[in-house]
Amino acid sequence: MLRTILVPGQPFLDSLKTYVGFTDESSATLAASHALVAPHFGTIIDDFYRTIEAHPGARAAITGGHEQIERLKRTLLQWIDEVFRGPHDLTYLERRARIGRVHVRINLPQAYMFTAVDRIRVKTLDVLRATLAADTDRLRRVSTALHQLLDIELAIMLETYKEDLEAKNRTAERLSTIGQFAAGIGHELRNPLGVMESSVFLLRQRLGQLSVDDAGLTKHLDKIAVEVQRSNKTINDLLELARNRAPRRVLLPAKALISRALNSVTVPPAVAIDVAAAEEVLVDGDPDQLGHILANLILNASQAMNGSGRIWIQARRLGSEVELRVRDDGPGVPAEIRHRIFEALFTTKAKGSGLGLALCRRIAESHGGDVVLEPSPGGAAFLVTLPTQHGPAS
Ligand code: HEM
Secondary structure, eight states, X not given: OOOOOOOOOHHHHHHHHHHHTOOHHHHHHHHHHHHHHGGGHHHHHHHHHHHHHHSHHHHTTOOSXXXXXXXXXXXXXXXXXXXXXXXXSHHHHHHHHHHHHHHHHTTOOTHHHHHHHHHXXXXXXXXXXXXXXXXXXXXXXXXHHHHHHHHHHHHHXXXXXXXXXXXXXXXXHHHHHHHHHHHHHHHHHHHHHHHHHHXXXXXXXXXXXXXXXXXXXXXXXXXXXXHHHHHHHHHHHHHXXXXXXXXXXXXXXXHHHXXXXXXXXXXXXXXXXXXXXXXXXXXXXXXHHHHHHXXXXXXXXXXXXXTOEEEEEEEEEETXXXXXXXXXXXXXXXXXXXXGTTSTTOOOSTTOOSOHHHXXXXXXXXXXXXXXEEOOSSSOEEEEEEEOSSOOOO
């Protein structure tokens, strides 16, 4: 069942505005000052990133070099433009929460939110003081509105860190509760499922021997086989969760890992699979566990597509990491649930256990890596990053 989404909504925004005294008039005051500050946006933004680059701790968050900074400058330009232009409504809040979640995802320490906002505050106030020196009353009103809004921005950013912590706590709690019951129930169910599996096999064989060609019957047998496979998968996920064992690392070609995962899942014939993995890309990890992640992502993709479509599986070395990407051309993951899909027991699928992605993340993390849902224009794209321990590629 889809649970309530944790996006801080209108009441949260209203309560922040009321607390600091930010009104429609404050919004209008900022909007009226846009033209004054806009010519200086470039200077403010250059200072913002110069400060980050000069600070070793903050600089560490910029992993994509000059190119990433240039891209971030463009997004910050839009951000500061919206600070002044508004409207400071629910859509604004949601956009801000999305930015906050990007920072959470890259593990940016929240302390930098204060220092970074301070930098913008100081530089923007300098501009306002210089341009409104002759109009002290207006200067006071704009400065107040700016202070209020930047503090609201901070509150939203911090809320996304809290949201992430709460999700992690919920997942940890659920995983430990599940773990306590999993082993017993899993073992109980494994035997009957094994019996069903071999009965289906024997029935198919018998029908073949008797030369019975009954499409209806075959369809029902196929259904049983699919459902048994699904139940087995849930049980395997449960047992894996309960075990929570440390990875047994070996070095193996990514290509072999992908083949292993593909062999362990049944994908409808109308789902095409493209694999792009150079021979020399090596993965450093537990083949069973990493195969489990890929199998899960491939199964998810094929289920999302309703029978036909394309799945791309890619492996590549990027610096000191290996990236495994599973992308599909299905309907994608709705924006309002994207930040929750890795929570244990969170599912929107009528037949999902809500364990698969939580388990994927746990395995990736136990390898020192991560799995995330990437922004993608269409379909869903999951990226697994794994550190390599065998030195840079030659
Ligand atoms: C006033 C505070 C900040 C604002 C308003 C801000 C704004 C933004 C925006 C608009 C994005 C793009 C989000 C998206 O992709 O949808 C972003 C992403 C990002 N920000 Fe910030 N940011 C702030 C502070 C920082 C600081 C202090 C750092 C580093 C120390 C930082 C590093 C990043 C990185 C690495 C990304 C990810 C970009 C990517 O996907 O390549 N941000 N930020």
